[in-house]
Amino acid sequence: MFFFFFPPLTSPVHVYFHSSLVSFVEYTIVRLYCEATREMFRATLSFLQRRLQGTVTGFKQRRGYGFILTEGIAAKDVTEVPEMGKEFFFTRYALDGGHYVTEGERVSFTPTTTIRDGKSLGMAKSIKYYNAITNEERSILPLSLEGKVVEWDPVEGTGVIVELDMKGRFHEDGPRFTVSLEELDLAPGAELYEGRYVRFCSSAAGAEGTLPVAQRVIVNRKAERERGAKGRPLVPQGADSDEVTDQTRLFGTVREIRDGKFGFIIDDLSGGSLFFHTSNCVTPVEVGDTVSYLLREVAVGKHTGKPMCLNVRKSLKAPSKRKTEDSVNRNNDDDDFDLLD
Numbered sequence: 001m002f003f004f005f006f007p008p009l010t011s012p013v014h015v016y017f018h019s020s021l022v023s024f025v026e027y028t029i030v031r032l033y034c035e036a037t038r039e040m041f042r043a044t045l046s047f048l049q050r051r052l053q054g055t056v057t058g059f060k061q062r063r064g065y066g067f068i069l070t071e072g073i074a075a076k077d078v079t080e081v082p083e084m085g086k087e088f089f090f091t092r093y094a095l096d097g098g099h100y101v102t103e104g105e106r107v108s109f110t111p112t113t114t115i116r117d118g119k120s121l122g123m124a125k126s127i128k129y130y131n132a133i134t135n136e137e138r139s140i141l142p143l144s145l146e147g148k149v150v151e152w153d154p155v156e157g158t159g160v161i162v163e164l165d166m167k168g169r170f171h172e173d174g175p176r177f178t179v180s181l182e183e184l185d186l187a188p189g190a191e192l193y194e195g196r197y198v199r200f201c202s203s204a205a206g207a208e209g210t211l212p213v214a215q216r217v218i219v220n221r222k223a224e225r226e227r228g229a230k231g232r233p234l235v236p237q238g239a240d241s242d243e244v245t246d247q248t249r250l251f252g253t254v255r256e257i258r259d260g261k262f263g264f265i266i267d268d269l270s271g272g273s274l275f276f277h278t279s280n281c282v283t284p285v286e287v288g289d290t291v292s293y294l295l296r297e298v299a300v301g302k303h304t305g306k307p308m309c310l311n312v313r314k315s316l317k318a319p320s321k322r323k324t325e326d327s328v329n330r331n332n333d334d335d336d337f338d339l340l341d
Helices: 011-047 221-227 324-326
Strands: 053-061 066-072 087-091 106-116 119-131 136-138 144-151 158-163 176-180 198-202 216-217 231-233 250-258 261-265 273-277 290-298 306-315
Touching: 053 087, 066 106, 087 106, 144 176, 176 198, 176 216, 261 290, 273 290
Parallel strands: 087 119, 273 306
Antiparallel strands: 053 066, 053 106, 066 087, 106 119, 119 136, 144 158, 144 198, 158 176, 198 216, 231 290, 250 261, 250 290, 261 273, 290 306
């Protein structure tokens, strides 16, 4: 006869066995949870990174936006997708390569969503041309270039654009393109003049020795907001022509701000009072702050021809040694602007 020995529940052997079993079960549960979470993350990431394809139903060239009707998944023979028949909104900056597309063109895109006015809006990004037969994608052509207008004759309706470099910087010896009034695609009320930043497509040169032609020219408002190029560049009186150009950021002290909408800056070089609007401030400024800015001549409206500070930002430069009180007694030119505007 055999007798089996069962250790008491409180014996070291039982305690060790029980703790090992609990640890194994806990490890298994955690491992299974991590694997499920990882697979769910991969599926979600794959879903978000899908490339859909569809047809451009409309594009407003002057306003820079349009819509795409979804027709399936790019690079796959799949048309049954949740977004089937849904329209996606897109802007010009979502185009990969060029800066315009036309109605009826087949494109591929990455779908995203954004919330506007409490509603979900489908948006298309990274848009490319799409060949539904070969399932191939390619950049939007012709390629979009950025440039600056260096010559413009409003009477003849012709001028010259210099292409910017890859970092958006202007060089006098950069590639040049001729532009004519027929190639402008500007919004009503907009005009071309020297100093404006534009986007355009290019064509091959015409006759031998002639410059290539800029086509479908539009104002590059993003570049103008960044560079403050909304009027004819000015160089203040008293500036050293060898050191200060129309692209140099000038310095001054905020003399006054009225109603939080506009104010005046005492220019360090001339000591004159210059107008600025708070909407043209890159950073918040207060009275007494030392600021840097671009000086421009107002190009349109009732203040045409008057100097104005644009792209104003607070500066760490030491304040001007010129006393503000000395400048207050100067002609502040407040009357030159209708402050009720």
